[in-house]
Amino acid sequence: MxxxxxxxxxxxxxxxxxxxxxxAVLTVDDGRLAVLLAGGALPGTFLHPGETLADAVLRSLRDKAGVVGRSPRQLRVFDKPSRDPRGWVLSVAHVDMVPVAELAAALTHGGVRLAPADDASVLVGLPYEQGEIVAAAVEAVRAEYRAEPDPSALLDEPFTLAELRGLHTAVLGEEPMRDTFRRYMEARLKSTGETTDGGRGRPSRTWRRMSAIPAAATRG
Amino acid sequence: MxxxxxxxxxxxxxxxxxxxxxxAVLTVDDGRLAVLLAGGALPGTFLHPGETLADAVLRSLRDKAGVVGRSPRQLRVFDKPSRDPRGWVLSVAHVDMVPVAELAAALTHGGVRLAPADDASVLVGLPYEQGEIVAAAVEAVRAEYRAEPDPSALLDEPFTLAELRGLHTAVLGEEPMRDTFRRYMEARLKSTGETTDGGRGRPSRTWRRMSAIPAAATRG
DNA sequence: AGCATTTTGCGCTGATCTGCGCTAAATCAG
DNA sequence: CTGATTTAGCGCAGATCAGCGCAAAATGCT
Incomplete structure (x- = not known):
């Protein structure tokens, strides 16, 4: 009916x-935030009938970047009438932080590359307002990382505080003060009770995220 | 072509x-947050060709609630496949805080009424996932009000700290501590240098928001 | 004029946080 | 075994914040 x-x-x-x-598929590459570009643009697709937006996002990540098992977050809708020369198209922008290792296969394809995510000259070169999408994505991810230790689970567990702080420095673009960072994050982490093996100097304590879900598992 | x-x-x-x-058109009515319902649902419309989402929102507010000159904020897209029995419909949810006086005309129409915005029994009675939209709207508005003095300009200027605090109490659903509230907000307000006239007791100092834009003007 | 009312303002206390210098601890290299 | 290295841990000073009690100030009422 x-x-x-x-x-x-x-x-x-x-x-x-x-x-x-x-x-905006963000990752940490060479100590800084980077964004994945496929053919000079962000990976995307048109929404198919019967799909949720999240379904479509996951399909486009799998097909265009070989990325699976992640949990992209919706940012907002971009709808400037002049945005897309093909016609009347709305874009529902999302962001996902992905370990760079999971992008390795995609990066062997022609036209797929990483670009610095907070480099204005990169952003202005993107089509369809995608520079604004990346800027919004960077802001959203940085807010998440200020609030929680490695919320996107880029680090394999267990990890050390130095590794965590190194990651956060790369994401935030500034180095947090050692003691302040340690006090805040230790309260939000679970100690393994063990330390690192080998290496000179005092061994580091090791940590896991509070969540019981393995790093690669999708989130709710 | x-x-x-x-x-x-x-x-x-x-x-x-x-x-x-x-x-979700929110207002403060009788000391608490309220949401406008037209025919038992949030005001909305389908997007027309050539419109931005903001254009469509403003059109629906004018046509369904007689509200003009506001600046709705985009929340997020609701896309559950079973959301709308008519068929495949995405809803881009927005929120707008409006002075209750500006809703007076709309409220004389049959089927247009205010309902408590944080009352779960109200929210479950809404169609098309709109209970979730209202909940997300309430959360967004409360975050804005924690950060800034009356960011939606519900109070006519100038206003007193007591009026401001009363409004914030209504929005947040809890009364902020007088001194803490005053210290935080005074830093974000502009003193008129004048005080109230009449009334018993020491006259109140009066304030304006930092923005130079008149309260009813649309925002950028 | 005195009192009640209402708001403003602030001194004070206790709590919390940041940042830093420095030492202890636990390794490995020589 | 000693020294170098690296991390952990913490004492401390200073800054900031929250909350409260209370008095001063500025009105109107009687």
């Missing part, structure tokens, strides 16, 4: 935009 | 969702 409005028209009888999902 | 893809198809040849905008 197809629904019709008071004019006898179905939903399909009205003009509708195309809906795309675009994802 | 109509764009076609590598299959010779235009954007319109592919199935697309309808895109609706729904706005």
């Amino acid at each position: 197809v629904w019709r409005d008071e004019h006898g028209k179905r939903l399909e009888d009205y003009p509708r935009p195309s809906v795309a999902v675009d994802t | 109509v764009w076609r893809d590598e299959h010779g198809k235009r954007l319109e040849d592919y199935p697309r969702p309808s895109v609706a905008v729904d706005t």
